[in-house]
Structures are given as C-alpha cells and as structure tokens.
Amino acid sequence: MNAVKYMGPGAVQLQEVAVPEIGPDEVLVKIAGAGLCRSDLHVLHIPEELPFLLGKTLGHEGAGWVESVGSDVTGLEEGDAVLVSLIWACGHCRACVEGRDNACEVNGSRTTIPTVPGLGPDGAMADFMAVKARHLDKIGDLDPVAAAPLADAGITPMHAINSARSHLTPGSTVVVIGVGGIGHMGLQILKATTDARIIAIDNDETKLELARGLGADVVLRSDSEASQKVLEATNGYGADAVFDFVGVQPTVQLATKIVAPEGALRFVGLGGGTFAYAADLSTDVLPWGVNVQSSFGGTRADQLQVIALAQQGKLHVETAIYPLADIQKAIDDLEGGHVTGRAILVP
Numbered sequence: 001m002n003a004v005k006y007m008g009p010g011a012v013q014l015q016e017v018a019v020p021e022i023g024p025d026e027v028l029v030k031i032a033g034a035g036l037c038r039s040d041l042h043v044l045h046i047p048e049e050l051p052f053l054l055g056k057t058l059g060h061e062g063a064g065w066v067e068s069v070g071s072d073v074t075g076l077e078e079g080d081a082v083l084v085s086l087i088w089a090c091g092h093c094r095a096c097v098e099g100r101d102n103a104c105e106v107n108g109s110r111t112t113i114p115t116v117p118g119l120g121p122d123g124a125m126a127d128f129m130a131v132k133a134r135h136l137d138k139i140g141d142l143d144p145v146a147a148a149p150l151a152d153a154g155i156t157p158m159h160a161i162n163s164a165r166s167h168l169t170p171g172s173t174v175v176v177i178g179v180g181g182i183g184h185m186g187l188q189i190l191k192a193t194t195d196a197r198i199i200a201i202d203n204d205e206t207k208l209e210l211a212r213g214l215g216a217d218v219v220l221r222s223d224s225e226a227s228q229k230v231l232e233a234t235n236g237y238g239a240d241a242v243f244d245f246v247g248v249q250p251t252v253q254l255a256t257k258i259v260a261p262e263g264a265l266r267f268v269g270l271g272g273g274t275f276a277y278a279a280d281l282s283t284d285v286l287p288w289g290v291n292v293q294s295s296f297g298g299t300r301a302d303q304l305q306v307i308a309l310a311q312q313g314k315l316h317v318e319t320a321i322y323p324l325a326d327i328q329k330a331i332d333d334l335e336g337g338h339v340t341g342r343a344i345l346v347p
C-alpha cells in the first residue's frame with residue numbers, strides 16, 4: 001500500500017509499505033479520506049528533525065471502512081463506516097474518566113499533548129491504518145471521505161464552543177475570526193447550536209462568501225477597521241465570545257480589542273500570536289473579567305456531538321479533494337491559501 005511519510009523538516013514522501021498487521025484489540029481501517037490540517041504544516045515548518053515522527057505516516061483526520069477486526073473486537077463489522085479519534089487517550093485516568101480525555105494524564109502531561117495518530121503513531125494518509133477499536137466511532141450513512149475532517153476540524157471548534165456556551169445566549173454576539181478549514185465548521189456549529197448573532201471575519205472574499213452562505217449574520221474583511229466595526233455593531237460593548245481560528249499576531253490583537261467585559265476569548269488557531277496580560281487596573285489589553293482559553297482538540301463526547309450534527313445535515317464539510325499521490329500539491333495549495341474548506345487526500 002501507499003503511505004505519506006514524514007522525512008524531516010519540510011519533507012514528505014509517498015512510499016510503498018506493507019499493510020499493517022492488527023492486534024487482537026485492533027481494527028484494520030480501509031481509509032476513505034484523510035484531512036490535511038494546518039498543524040501538519042506547522043509540524044513540517046519545525047526546522048529540527050522530529051525523531052518521534054521520522055518515517056511515520058502523517059494524517060490525524062481519518063475515516064474509512066472496517067476492513068477486518070482483531071479477535072477480541074466486538075461491535076464492529078467489516079464494511080462499517082468509521083471515524084478515527086483524534087486523541088488516543090488512556091481511557092482510565094482521572095482526566096479521562098471525568099470526560100477530559102483531551103487532557104489525559106497518562107498519554108499526555110502538563111507540557112505535552114496526548115497521543116495523536118499521524119503525529120507519532122502511523123496516521124491516516126495511507127490506504128490502510130491499524131487502530132484500536134476503542135478509538136473508532138461508527139458514522140452510519142455519512143460519506144467517510146467528507147467525514148474525515150470531523151475528527152479534528154469538527155471536534156476542535158465544538159470543544160472550544162462547548163467551553164463558552166454560557167456566553168452564547170440569545171441576544172449575544174459571537175465573532176468568528178478566520179473562515180478556513182476549522183473556522184467554517186465552527187461557524188456552522190454556532191449556527192446550529194446557539195441563537196447568538198454571528199459576525200465572521202476573514203481577509204479572503206471567497207471565504208466571506210462561504211461564511212454568508214453558512215449563515216453568518218454579518219461578514220467583515222479583516223482590515224484595520226474590523227475592530228471598530230465590531231464595536232459599532234455592539235454599541236461599543238464588544239462581542240460576548242470571540243473565537244480566533246487563526247491565531248496570528250494581527251488576529252490575536254483583533255480578538256483582544258473586540259471582546260466584551262466578562263466575555264469569552266478562545267484561541268484555537270496555532271498561528272503563534274501572543275499578547276501581554278497584567279494583573280493590574282488597566283483595561284488596555286483586555287476588559288475586566290474576560291475568560292481566556294486556548295483549546296486543544298476535543299473530547300470523545302465532542303466527537304459524538306459532531307457526528308450527530310453531521311448526521312442531522314447541520315454540519316457540512318466544504319472539501320477540496322486530492323489523490324493521495326498529490327500530497328505535495330495539497331500542501332502547497334494550503335500553504336498558499338488556495339484551499340476553500342478542508343483539503344482531503346483520497347487513497
């Protein structure tokens with residue numbers, strides 16, 4: 001079979017490799033689609049070689065069909081359409097049992113994320129993938145090609161939004177910054193599960209058009225006037241929740257300038273932007289009471305919610321399909337900002 005391997009900084013290679021063997025508690029998944037994420041680009045941008053990833057298959061958003069099951073596996077049969085979980089948590093530590101499996105104490109630590117396929121264990125950019133049965137969810141009639149991004153581009157915004165639900169009351173205003181692979185899903189989740197007024201901000205007219213089509217109430221270009229326009233639209237008070245799906249310096253700055261007092265600020269995009277926070281009387285950086293959270297992935301419960309929304313037809317993945325062999329073109333297109341929605345590699 002073919003697999004996309006990490007070969008060092010900036011380098012990927014399509015290689016012919018053996019189909020993985022499965023253990024008694026594992027399932028061999030015939031991959032239908034594997035999403036290409038900005039985090040894949042971030043990983044490739046790291047100038048040092050990553051020893052834990054060298055020669056490993058990339059792809060942390062995967063879905064497909066059960067090809068075969070190990071001798072101990074129950075509840076899954078050949079042909080079932082399945083989504084591979086983003087986070088391979090231990091399932092039994094205190095964090096996992098409390099439903100915070102994205103902060104697993106055993107597979108992760110205070111400074112490292114829990115195990116993620118495609119960022120260590122062989123991932124989904126291949127014809128087949130071996131996965132423990134407990135890291136799979138059935139997706140029923142959903143098309144597993146378009147469903148693959150639910151694993152990350154779906155649960156990541158769902159998790160961030162779930163953490164800010166108390167701010168998203170009827171009459172509230174929420175701002176979505178960046179209508180890309182994750183942002184366009186976040187916008188739909190907000191539309192489907194809240195009564196907040198949605199303002200979408202992007203620097204690309206095509207993406208603003210997409211945002212309009214997905215139900216944004218107001219769309220704004222991310223220019224120097226964007227913060228003023230959000231404040232004007234909220235009587236100068238600011239937005240009750242702001243989701244920054246980009247996270248570069250200008251968007252982080254924009255987010256801090258438009259959040260309301262006691263508002264929720266969620267940093268989801270990993271663009272490397274920063275802001276200074278001081279424990280003093282000043283409101284120069286943030287108004288009083290703002291609740292700030294960065295967001296890593298999501299939980300198994302978030303994943304089930306995302307699958308349910310997709311099955312109800314309320315969460316649609318805008319896809320750009322590439323054959324697996326065109327991985328480099330997909331990377332170049334995403335890097336160049338030429339992908340609307342999510343790039344999906346199909347073996």
Ligand SMILES: [Zn+2]
Binds near residue numbers: 038039060152153
């Ligand atoms: Zn990702």
Ligand SMILES: [Zn+2]
Binds near residue numbers: 090092093095104
């Ligand atoms: Zn755990």
